[in-house]
Amino acid sequence: MSKVILEVNELTTNYVTRFREKIYAVDHVSLKVEEGKSVGIAGESGCGKSTLALSLMGYYFAPLHYSSGEIIVDGRNISGMDPDDVRKTILGREISYIPQAAMNALNPTQRVINFIEDVIQAHYPKTTKKEIYELARERFELLGLPAEVLRKYPVELSGGMKQRTVIATSVILSPKVLIADEPSSALDVTSQKMVIKMIMDLMNKGIIKALIFITHELPLLYNVTDDIMVMYAGQIVERGTAEQMVFDPIHPYTRALMGSIIVPEAGLRDVKLAAIPGTPPNLKNPPSGCRFADRCKFVKPECRAISVGLRDAGEGRAYRCIIPEEDLRKAYQSEG
Amino acid sequence: MKDNTVILSGRGVTKVFGFGANKTVAVDHVDFTFRKGEIISIVGESGSGKTTLAKMLLGLVSPTEGEIYFDGELRDIRTHKKKREYWKNIQAIFQDPFSSYNIFRKVDAVLLDCIRMRGGGNLPYDEKLEMMKRACSFVNLKFEELTNKYPFELSGGQQQRLMIARIFLLSPKILLADEPTSMIDACSRATILDMLMGLRNDIGMTPIFITHDIGLAYYVSDTVYIMEHGRFVESGTADQVILNPKEAYTRRLLSDVPKLHEEWDLSTV
Numbered sequence A: 001m002s003k004v005i006l007e008v009n010e011l012t013t014n015y016v017t018r019f020r021e022k023i024y025a026v027d028h029v030s031l032k033v034e035e036g037k038s039v040g041i042a043g044e045s046g047c048g049k050s051t052l053a054l055s056l057m058g059y060y061f062a063p064l065h066y067s068s069g070e071i072i073v074d075g076r077n078i079s080g081m082d083p084d085d086v087r088k089t090i091l092g093r094e095i096s097y098i099p100q101a102a103m104n105a106l107n108p109t110q111r112v113i114n115f116i117e118d119v120i121q122a123h124y125p126k127t128t129k130k131e132i133y134e135l136a137r138e139r140f141e142l143l144g145l146p147a148e149v150l151r152k153y154p155v156e157l158s159g160g161m162k163q164r165t166v167i168a169t170s171v172i173l174s175p176k177v178l179i180a181d182e183p184s185s186a187l188d189v190t191s192q193k194m195v196i197k198m199i200m201d202l203m204n205k206g207i208i209k210a211l212i213f214i215t216h217e218l219p220l221l222y223n224v225t226d227d228i229m230v231m232y233a234g235q236i237v238e239r240g241t242a243e244q245m246v247f248d249p250i251h252p253y254t255r256a257l258m259g260s261i262i263v264p265e266a267g268l269r270d271v272k273l274a275a276i277p278g279t280p281p282n283l284k285n286p287p288s289g290c291r292f293a294d295r296c297k298f299v300k301p302e303c304r305a306i307s308v309g310l311r312d313a314g315e316g317r318a319y320r321c322i323i324p325e326e327d328l329r330k331a332y333q334s335e336g
Numbered sequence B: 001m002k003d004n005t006v007i008l009s010g011r012g013v014t015k016v017f018g019f020g021a022n023k024t025v026a027v028d029h030v031d032f033t034f035r036k037g038e039i040i041s042i043v044g045e046s047g048s049g050k051t052t053l054a055k056m057l058l059g060l061v062s063p064t065e066g067e068i069y070f071d072g073e074l075r076d077i078r079t080h081k082k083k084r085e086y087w088k089n090i091q092a093i094f095q096d097p098f099s100s101y102n103i104f105r106k107v108d109a110v111l112l113d114c115i116r117m118r119g120g121g122n123l124p125y126d127e128k129l130e131m132m133k134r135a136c137s138f139v140n141l142k143f144e145e146l147t148n149k150y151p152f153e154l155s156g157g158q159q160q161r162l163m164i165a166r167i168f169l170l171s172p173k174i175l176l177a178d179e180p181t182s183m184i185d186a187c188s189r190a191t192i193l194d195m196l197m198g199l200r201n202d203i204g205m206t207p208i209f210i211t212h213d214i215g216l217a218y219y220v221s222d223t224v225y226i227m228e229h230g231r232f233v234e235s236g237t238a239d240q241v242i243l244n245p246k247e248a249y250t251r252r253l254l255s256d257v258p259k260l261h262e263e264w265d266l267s268t269v
């Protein structure tokens, strides 16, 4: 087994609302990413993907609060670290995060090179502008971006170019882990492909050592990541290799997600998409049993009474369901 | 479902923005014939002119050149009154459900507006209530949970459904859906598509999907138009266009989509 770059154990974090209610958007989440590997996170809107991304950096500010669990980056435990220290020593250097819609959050009055100066000088105040320019130029060229981009303002760049610039900038300090939250969902297919190629290059050229990729686009995850985790209402409901998760899911929710994939392939028009009736539970007071029970086709009375943890299914796979794997598979078979 | 009545068509429809060195031909002499009940998709990459065309079809932007025919006649929306009449027949939903609502109107007011637009303003309140409840249950929302809420107090998925409930009440002949599902997870997308198809069957609506998701276009539509630099470069049945594309542009769009049973070749960008 190769070196573990990011390890998260039973991480639980919560939002505190205006009415002092707690919302557990990340509930006992564990994961492990080895050197050179990528993990994808999928799940319905509101299930906690972006909150997990924020939580993984160990950087908490209101209304998000750390509750319990561990985050270990390349052997270093960063859970419970002071936010100021996290900002100075972890962000950008150990872990970088590209937020959802980051490209629209660029300061329109700054040139690209100015962002890069800000990022680098926050960590290495003594670096000169000339050194920064050289470093940036070299890095941009390595990633296939023309050096002219450095002198441009965000409005002068197309959506795809803007997003690639954001990515190149966020990894300028060669962080060990990159977390990308929906980096290509707002782009057309061609720009999306360029963004993905760049992220793959970051791994292949050794600029980053591990990738966490968040998106609701399952075919994209399948093509990009080694492993996939599916979240539902703040919890991981299943994890496995991309291949297993797409073609051989165990959990009823994963199965339904995979049943709603749309790709332009012959035969697609003949299938009925698996829409799941109902909506996810409110995270203010989630049900004590299985959170998916109300929407599950295979629900049994005990599902609502007992809360199950992740069950090991061998080869690093795990699923969260009270019904054993064989029985689920039988049920799927009889469904056809 | 599809009959042969032409509901909307256009000849030489063109939109030019700016002039001189800043001139952009956003839509360039497009011809189209949309039939009643036919599901149409317009697919193209960013900047190809999809939204501009949609705005012209809606009457929000006037063409620089060309004619649009609605229900067999040259479309006339020159007065305010005629425009309002036209909008009873054609409605749109946009990508961002947020932007489609007036944030200062509560959910029930939003729905009552729709009833009023269809000329039901003077119906007794009980009857209006019944209509609102029916619209909500069509999209799997509980009306009782929504009253007195503002649209921004709903979750993304609830907002999306509310948007479809509005369309249900408005019962337009044509629905333009501009990137209706691009930020939506796969399951919610399936639910929304089911609901839109339900509307076609229930009220005989003609849906027009505008998207850069060629997979979505293939799944939902009868007829696909491929748009590049403001022109339709290829059109035909979904099977023709997607399974046997003739144009290099269409083939490129197809090859850029990540798939499940074919290698996604990243070396081509």
Ligand SMILES: Nc1ncnc2c1ncn2[C@@H]1O[C@H](COP(=O)(O)OP(=O)(O)OP(=O)(O)O)[C@@H](O)[C@H]1O
Pocket: A015, A016, A017, A023, A025, A043, A044, A045, A046, A047, A048, A049, A050, A051, A052, A063, A100, A216, A283, B156
């Ligand atoms: N600032 C906040 N205060 C309170 N609750 C919040 C806050 N931000 C998010 N939440 C809640 O936390 C839950 C998880 O939200 P999150 O943004 O992580 O979801 P997501 O999986 O990233 O969804 P999407 O796919 O729409 O981006 C949701 O129920 C959301 O309403």
Ligand SMILES: Nc1ncnc2c1ncn2[C@@H]1O[C@H](COP(=O)(O)OP(=O)(O)OP(=O)(O)O)[C@@H](O)[C@H]1O
Pocket: A188, B017, B018, B024, B025, B026, B044, B045, B046, B047, B048, B049, B050, B051, B052, B053, B212
């Ligand atoms: N109001 C406007 N003024 C000037 N140019 C415009 C205007 N609206 C659109 N354009 C230009 O017209 C072209 C087509 O834009 P349009 O928004 O119709 O594309 P689209 O296919 O909808 O793209 P996207 O997938 O990004 O939504 C673009 O070059 C755009 O910059």
Ligand SMILES: [Mg+2]
Pocket: A049, A050, A051, A100, A181
């Ligand atoms: Mg998110």
Ligand SMILES: [Mg+2]
Pocket: B050, B051, B052
């Ligand atoms: Mg558009």
